[in-house]
Amino acid sequence: MFDNFVWPPSVQIPDSLMGLLLNSLILVVTIGILRAVTARFIRRTVQSAELRGRWLVNSRNGFLLLLLLGLVIIWGDELRTLALSIVAIAVAFVVATKELILCLTGSLLKSGSRSFNLGDRIQVKDFRGDVIDQSLLATTILEVGPGKTMHQRTGRVIVLPNALFVSEPIVNESFTDDYEFHVFTVPFKRDDDWQAARQALLDAATRQCEPYLEQVRRYMNRVSSQRGLAVPSVDPRVTIQVPAATEIHLVVRLPARPGQRSALEQTILSEVFSARSYSAGCSEEDEAIDESENATE
Known part of the structure; x- marks a missing residue:
């Protein structure tokens, strides 16, 4: 047995x-x-x-x-x-899963600091676009560009790992919901008639913003009261920058609705530069034409 x-x-x-x-x-x-x-x-x-x-x-x-x-x-x-x-x-595990841990950490940091929400326009490094999806590991944006000054969607989707939010700053262009400030730059040479262009840009911006300027003022007062900030001036303005000895940059700042920044900018530029040219040679020709017309009269 x-x-x-x-x-x-x-x-x-x-x-x-x-x-x-x-x-x-x-x-x-x-x-x-x-x-x-x-x-x-x-x-x-x-x-x-x-x-x-x-x-x-x-x-x-x-x-x-x-x-x-x-x-x-x-x-x-x-x-x-x-x-x-x-x-x-433990060290081997951390080394093998470092990127995943950084992504989870970036997700926690993003949620804790409330850096942005769905629909906000953000920029991280050279990536810029509207947030359309968020998860624990990645954030998906719809690219806007080309460049940092354009506001047109390119149709491309960019998936950003949340690890970027740990080491890179986040620029949120949608600080306010209903209205926000839009800034664009118009370069000129020192010999150009930039003084007249500055006044024309200011007049065109004021004319375009006048229908909703009071609404923007009330909205900014409410946002400033809620967040404890100083009330910003909402009136359109044109400031001067001198990046080089031979250049003059006119910086236009005006309030706009989030989805109308590009259209508003194009309308103002078309209105200002379709009326006349502000280059030095064209200004002299315009003066000569005016003098000949006055002599004829």
Whole structure:
């Protein structure tokens, strides 16, 4: 009956491990005996029930702490080896999943700081567009461009890993919902009639914004009150920049609805430059034509 029975192979325990187990067993038995003797002594000698209970609890916790300390001393080398193995495994795991961890961290950072929402127009590094989808690992935008000054959708979709939000700043162009400020630059040479162009741009911008300027003013007052900010001026303005000794840049700033920035900019530029040219040569020709017309009259 037992002819075909296969006995399990004997387990060989190293001498070092056997010594550790024996020391641990001696420690447990010793601590158990000491605890029992101490508890018996407390029950016989302490008359107050409250004090007796307190000493019993304190002695039990003390012997338990002593047992844990003794086991740590006995198994110290093995625990150190195990800890090093665990650290090595953890480091390898972190290195292998670094990008995923950065994506999750970027998602938490984005959500915690409320950097942007669906529908906002953002720019991260050279990527710029409208946010159409968000997940724990990536953010999808519909590209706007080309360049940083255009507001036309290119039709391309860009998937940004959320790891970018950990190390790169986020530019949110949709700080307000109903109205926002739109800025564009018109370059001129120093010899051009940029003074007349500045006044023409200001007149055209004021004329285009006049129908909704009061609504923008009330909206900005409400937003400033809610967010504790100073009320910005909403009137269109044209400022001057001198990037080089031979150039003059006119910077136009005006309020606009989020979806009408490009159309408004094109309308103003078409209105200003279809009327006349502001280059130096054309200005002299226009003056000559005006003088000849006056002489004819």
